[in-house]
Amino acid sequence: MAIKDKLAELKASLPAGVRLVAVSKTYPAEVVREAYDAGQRLFGENRPQEMDAKRQQLPADIEWHMIGHLQTNKVKLIAPYVSMIHSVDSAKLLGVINEQALKNNRVIDVLFEVHVAREESKHGWNEGELIAYLRGGEYRQMQGVRFRGLMGVATFTDDGSVVRDEFMRLNGLFSRLRHDFFGRDFDTLSMGMSGDYLQAIACGGNMVRIGSLIFGARNYV
Numbered sequence: 001m002a003i004k005d006k007l008a009e010l011k012a013s014l015p016a017g018v019r020l021v022a023v024s025k026t027y028p029a030e031v032v033r034e035a036y037d038a039g040q041r042l043f044g045e046n047r048p049q050e051m052d053a054k055r056q057q058l059p060a061d062i063e064w065h066m067i068g069h070l071q072t073n074k075v076k077l078i079a080p081y082v083s084m085i086h087s088v089d090s091a092k093l094l095g096v097i098n099e100q101a102l103k104n105n106r107v108i109d110v111l112f113e114v115h116v117a118r119e120e121s122k123h124g125w126n127e128g129e130l131i132a133y134l135r136g137g138e139y140r141q142m143q144g145v146r147f148r149g150l151m152g153v154a155t156f157t158d159d160g161s162v163v164r165d166e167f168m169r170l171n172g173l174f175s176r177l178r179h180d181f182f183g184r185d186f187d188t189l190s191m192g193m194s195g196d197y198l199q200a201i202a203c204g205g206n207m208v209r210i211g212s213l214i215f216g217a218r219n220y221v
């Protein structure tokens with residue numbers, strides 16, 4: 001199936017109010033262009049250099065989202081244009097994003113990445129750490145970032161109940177933080193990938209990050 005047909009089919013399966021991040025990491029700019037030509041404007045990448053290279057080859061009205069672990073020394077590469085950073089996994093990184101946003105006279109939308117999966121390797125805050133950090137109040141001084149919500153990755157497993165529990169935990173934390181700290185602007189719950197996006201949506205996710213279902217299997221080099 002052509003990319004535009006896959007995209008159309010996928011979009012038809014998303015309820016109103018759920019935004020689609022087309023995850024274009026590893027796919028070349030020509031392929032991303034096909035999705036752009038089919039009307040997609042929101043793309044996700046996990047490496048700053050790769051995002052930057054594609055941005056230079058593609059139209060300027062694309063909204064670029066950083067979804068992968070970000071090193072502090074790479075923030076300056078994307079700070080001039082990135083729309084949202086989903087992968088804020090430390091206070092230090094948040095501080096650098098704020099600093100770089102201010103340098104560029106911008107406000108960057110951010111999500112806290114929360115670790116809910118069983119795999120050790122997945123990045124993110126645990127719930128207690130994040131709440132303790134927010135209680136410290138330091139985040140309130142940051143004028144260069146807008147706190148929009150949470151991002152999470154579920155365990156890679158066929159066991160639907162594990163995945164559901166993890167998504168429900170993310171949703172519970174999301175509601176709590178919105179209520180206790182942030183209010184209405186905190187409106188984005190980024191969860192769900194090609195294999196589990198329907199479950200994520202059923203658990204309240206309103207932003208899904210989908211790559212292989214649109215673009216086909218990735219070749220990692």
Ligand SMILES: *Cc1c(COP(=O)(O)O)cnc(C)c1O
Nearest residue numbers: 023067193194195209210211212
């Ligand atoms: C690669 C990636 C995705 C997309 O994965 P697919 O299974 O190809 O849909 C989503 N989120 C993150 C954080 C990723 O790194």
